[in-house]
Amino acid sequence: DTGVSQNPRHKITKRGQNVTFRCDPISEHNRLYWYRQTLGQGPEFLTYFQNEAQLEKSRLLSDRSSAERPKGSFSTLEIQRTEQGDSAMYLCASSPPLAGTAYEQYFGPGTRLTVT
Protein backbone atom coordinates (compact mmCIF):
# COMPACT_ATOMS: atom_id res chain seq x y z
CA ASP A 1 0.00 0.00 0.00
CA THR A 2 1.53 3.30 -1.05
CA GLY A 3 -0.95 5.63 0.62
CA VAL A 4 -0.44 7.94 3.57
CA SER A 5 0.04 5.96 6.77
CA GLN A 6 -0.45 7.11 10.34
CA ASN A 7 0.56 5.50 13.60
CA PRO A 8 -0.84 4.68 15.99
CA ARG A 9 -4.40 4.41 14.74
CA HIS A 10 -5.79 4.77 18.25
CA LYS A 11 -4.29 6.28 21.38
CA ILE A 12 -5.84 6.42 24.82
CA THR A 13 -3.97 8.52 27.36
CA LYS A 14 -4.54 10.07 30.72
CA ARG A 15 -4.82 13.80 31.15
CA GLY A 16 -1.44 15.37 31.62
CA GLN A 17 0.51 12.81 29.61
CA ASN A 18 2.42 13.55 26.43
CA VAL A 19 1.55 11.87 23.14
CA THR A 20 3.28 11.69 19.77
CA PHE A 21 1.77 10.72 16.44
CA ARG A 22 3.60 9.80 13.28
CA CYS A 23 2.66 10.37 9.64
CA ASP A 24 4.39 8.80 6.64
CA PRO A 25 3.35 10.60 3.45
CA ILE A 26 3.22 9.17 -0.01
CA SER A 27 6.73 8.81 -1.36
CA GLU A 28 7.96 11.91 -3.22
CA HIS A 29 5.16 14.10 -1.87
CA ASN A 30 6.93 17.19 -0.59
CA ARG A 31 3.89 18.81 1.02
CA LEU A 32 2.50 17.51 4.28
CA TYR A 33 -0.49 18.73 6.31
CA TRP A 34 -1.97 18.04 9.71
CA TYR A 35 -5.67 18.44 10.48
CA ARG A 36 -7.79 17.77 13.51
CA GLN A 37 -11.39 16.57 13.42
CA THR A 38 -13.93 16.35 16.22
CA LEU A 39 -17.19 14.43 16.06
CA GLY A 40 -19.70 15.86 13.62
CA GLN A 41 -17.34 18.52 12.31
CA GLY A 42 -15.19 18.77 9.22
CA PRO A 43 -11.41 18.58 9.55
CA GLU A 44 -9.67 21.75 10.76
CA PHE A 45 -6.23 22.75 9.53
CA LEU A 46 -3.36 22.67 12.02
CA THR A 47 -0.10 23.06 10.12
CA TYR A 48 1.65 22.62 6.78
CA PHE A 49 5.15 21.61 5.69
CA GLN A 50 6.87 21.97 2.39
CA ASN A 51 9.81 19.60 2.56
CA GLU A 52 11.24 20.16 6.06
CA ALA A 53 10.06 23.76 6.38
CA GLN A 54 6.95 24.46 8.43
CA LEU A 55 5.31 27.19 6.36
CA GLU A 56 1.99 27.71 8.08
CA LYS A 57 0.51 27.14 11.52
CA SER A 58 -3.07 27.58 12.62
CA ARG A 59 -4.16 29.15 15.90
CA LEU A 60 -5.63 25.72 16.65
CA LEU A 61 -2.11 24.37 17.09
CA SER A 62 -1.86 25.04 20.78
CA ASP A 63 1.21 26.10 22.72
CA ARG A 64 1.37 22.54 24.00
CA SER A 65 1.60 21.12 20.48
CA SER A 66 4.44 20.96 18.03
CA ALA A 67 4.99 19.33 14.66
CA GLU A 68 8.22 18.41 12.97
CA ARG A 69 9.37 17.04 9.67
CA PRO A 70 13.14 16.90 10.14
CA LYS A 71 14.20 15.20 6.91
CA GLY A 72 11.35 16.22 4.71
CA SER A 73 9.85 12.74 4.78
CA PHE A 74 7.80 11.55 7.77
CA SER A 75 6.33 13.98 10.27
CA THR A 76 5.50 13.84 13.97
CA LEU A 77 2.88 15.73 15.92
CA GLU A 78 3.40 15.96 19.67
CA ILE A 79 0.91 17.16 22.25
CA GLN A 80 2.26 17.81 25.73
CA ARG A 81 0.25 17.78 28.95
CA THR A 82 -2.85 16.52 27.19
CA GLU A 83 -6.28 17.83 28.14
CA GLN A 84 -9.68 16.31 27.51
CA GLY A 85 -10.28 18.94 24.85
CA ASP A 86 -7.45 17.39 22.83
CA SER A 87 -9.59 14.31 22.19
CA ALA A 88 -10.10 14.19 18.44
CA MET A 89 -9.09 12.48 15.22
CA TYR A 90 -5.75 13.76 13.95
CA LEU A 91 -5.45 13.51 10.18
CA CYS A 92 -2.36 13.77 8.04
CA ALA A 93 -2.38 14.51 4.31
CA SER A 94 0.25 14.89 1.64
CA SER A 95 0.40 16.28 -1.87
CA PRO A 96 2.91 16.11 -4.70
CA PRO A 97 5.19 18.90 -5.92
CA LEU A 98 3.04 19.69 -8.93
CA ALA A 99 3.19 23.01 -10.61
CA GLY A 100 0.05 25.06 -10.44
CA THR A 101 -2.39 25.50 -7.63
CA ALA A 102 -5.14 22.93 -7.89
CA TYR A 103 -3.30 19.94 -6.47
CA GLU A 104 -5.27 17.47 -4.39
CA GLN A 105 -4.42 16.25 -0.93
CA TYR A 106 -4.22 12.56 -0.05
CA PHE A 107 -5.34 11.78 3.47
CA GLY A 108 -4.29 9.06 5.85
CA PRO A 109 -6.73 7.09 8.03
CA GLY A 110 -6.08 9.28 11.06
CA THR A 111 -5.06 8.75 14.67
CA ARG A 112 -7.92 8.84 17.15
CA LEU A 113 -6.85 10.33 20.47
CA THR A 114 -8.91 9.83 23.60
CA VAL A 115 -7.84 11.70 26.73
CA THR A 116 -9.34 10.33 29.91
Place this chain on the structure above:
Amino acid sequence: DAKTTQPNSMESNEEEPVHLPCNHSTISGTDYIHWYRQLPSQGPEYVIHGLTSNVNNRMASLAIAEDRKSSTLILHRATLRDAAVYYCIQRETSGSRLTFGEGTQLTVNP
Protein backbone atom coordinates in the same frame (compact mmCIF):
# COMPACT_ATOMS: atom_id res chain seq x y z
CA ASP B 1 -14.35 29.86 8.59
CA ALA B 2 -15.77 27.79 5.75
CA LYS B 3 -16.82 29.93 2.80
CA THR B 4 -19.31 27.47 1.35
CA THR B 5 -22.79 26.40 2.42
CA GLN B 6 -24.26 22.96 1.89
CA PRO B 7 -27.38 21.13 3.10
CA ASN B 8 -26.72 19.12 6.24
CA SER B 9 -28.08 15.91 4.77
CA MET B 10 -29.50 14.35 1.63
CA GLU B 11 -30.96 11.00 0.78
CA SER B 12 -30.90 8.98 -2.41
CA ASN B 13 -31.84 5.58 -3.70
CA GLU B 14 -29.31 3.14 -5.03
CA GLU B 15 -28.62 3.40 -8.77
CA GLU B 16 -30.29 6.80 -9.03
CA PRO B 17 -28.45 10.06 -9.76
CA VAL B 18 -27.59 12.37 -6.88
CA HIS B 19 -27.15 16.12 -7.13
CA LEU B 20 -25.31 17.67 -4.19
CA PRO B 21 -25.53 21.48 -4.15
CA CYS B 22 -23.06 23.98 -2.81
CA ASN B 23 -23.19 27.78 -2.53
CA HIS B 24 -19.99 29.81 -2.64
CA SER B 25 -21.21 33.36 -3.15
CA THR B 26 -17.93 35.00 -2.07
CA ILE B 27 -15.80 33.16 -4.59
CA SER B 28 -13.14 35.17 -6.38
CA GLY B 29 -12.13 34.75 -10.00
CA THR B 30 -9.13 32.58 -9.19
CA ASP B 31 -10.59 30.34 -6.48
CA TYR B 32 -11.09 26.70 -7.33
CA ILE B 33 -13.99 24.54 -6.14
CA HIS B 34 -12.89 21.24 -4.66
CA TRP B 35 -15.03 18.35 -3.51
CA TYR B 36 -13.88 15.74 -1.02
CA ARG B 37 -15.81 12.97 0.62
CA GLN B 38 -15.28 11.12 3.86
CA LEU B 39 -16.49 7.58 4.34
CA PRO B 40 -17.10 6.34 7.88
CA SER B 41 -13.89 5.83 9.87
CA GLN B 42 -11.68 7.02 7.01
CA GLY B 43 -9.81 10.17 6.07
CA PRO B 44 -11.25 12.48 3.42
CA GLU B 45 -10.88 11.45 -0.19
CA TYR B 46 -10.53 13.78 -3.19
CA VAL B 47 -13.47 13.62 -5.58
CA ILE B 48 -13.16 16.37 -8.16
CA HIS B 49 -12.26 20.03 -8.63
CA GLY B 50 -12.97 22.79 -11.13
CA LEU B 51 -12.56 26.47 -11.89
CA THR B 52 -15.10 27.58 -14.47
CA SER B 53 -15.99 24.78 -16.82
CA ASN B 54 -17.92 21.66 -15.96
CA VAL B 55 -15.65 18.73 -15.16
CA ASN B 56 -16.03 14.97 -15.38
CA ASN B 57 -13.97 12.15 -13.95
CA ARG B 58 -14.51 8.51 -13.14
CA MET B 59 -16.08 9.32 -9.78
CA ALA B 60 -18.39 12.22 -10.51
CA SER B 61 -19.23 15.32 -12.50
CA LEU B 62 -19.00 18.91 -11.33
CA ALA B 63 -21.36 21.50 -12.74
CA ILE B 64 -20.36 25.11 -12.00
CA ALA B 65 -22.86 27.92 -12.43
CA GLU B 66 -22.05 30.60 -14.95
CA ASP B 67 -21.64 33.24 -12.22
CA ARG B 68 -19.56 30.71 -10.21
CA LYS B 69 -21.55 31.40 -7.04
CA SER B 70 -22.78 27.84 -6.84
CA SER B 71 -21.91 24.36 -8.03
CA THR B 72 -23.39 20.88 -8.03
CA LEU B 73 -21.62 17.59 -7.55
CA ILE B 74 -23.33 14.87 -9.57
CA LEU B 75 -23.04 11.18 -8.81
CA HIS B 76 -24.55 9.54 -11.87
CA ARG B 77 -25.57 6.26 -10.24
CA ALA B 78 -25.38 6.17 -6.48
CA THR B 79 -24.18 2.99 -4.81
CA LEU B 80 -24.23 2.04 -1.16
CA ARG B 81 -20.48 2.73 -1.08
CA ASP B 82 -21.18 6.38 -1.93
CA ALA B 83 -22.74 6.94 1.49
CA ALA B 84 -20.42 9.52 3.03
CA VAL B 85 -20.05 13.13 4.09
CA TYR B 86 -19.39 15.30 1.03
CA TYR B 87 -17.44 18.52 1.49
CA CYS B 88 -17.46 21.42 -0.94
CA ILE B 89 -14.37 23.61 -0.51
CA GLN B 90 -13.53 26.99 -1.97
CA ARG B 91 -9.80 27.03 -2.36
CA GLU B 92 -7.57 30.03 -2.96
CA THR B 93 -5.01 29.55 -5.68
CA SER B 94 -2.17 30.41 -3.37
CA GLY B 95 -3.55 28.65 -0.31
CA SER B 96 -2.13 25.47 1.05
CA ARG B 97 -4.86 24.54 3.48
CA LEU B 98 -8.26 23.04 2.83
CA THR B 99 -11.03 24.75 4.81
CA PHE B 100 -13.77 22.22 5.44
CA GLY B 101 -17.29 23.06 6.50
CA GLU B 102 -19.67 20.54 8.00
CA GLY B 103 -20.49 18.98 4.64
CA THR B 104 -23.53 17.05 3.45
CA GLN B 105 -24.22 13.63 4.89
CA LEU B 106 -25.42 11.50 1.97
CA THR B 107 -27.52 8.46 2.78
CA VAL B 108 -28.05 5.91 0.01
CA ASN B 109 -31.03 3.61 0.41
CA PRO B 110 -30.97 0.11 -1.10
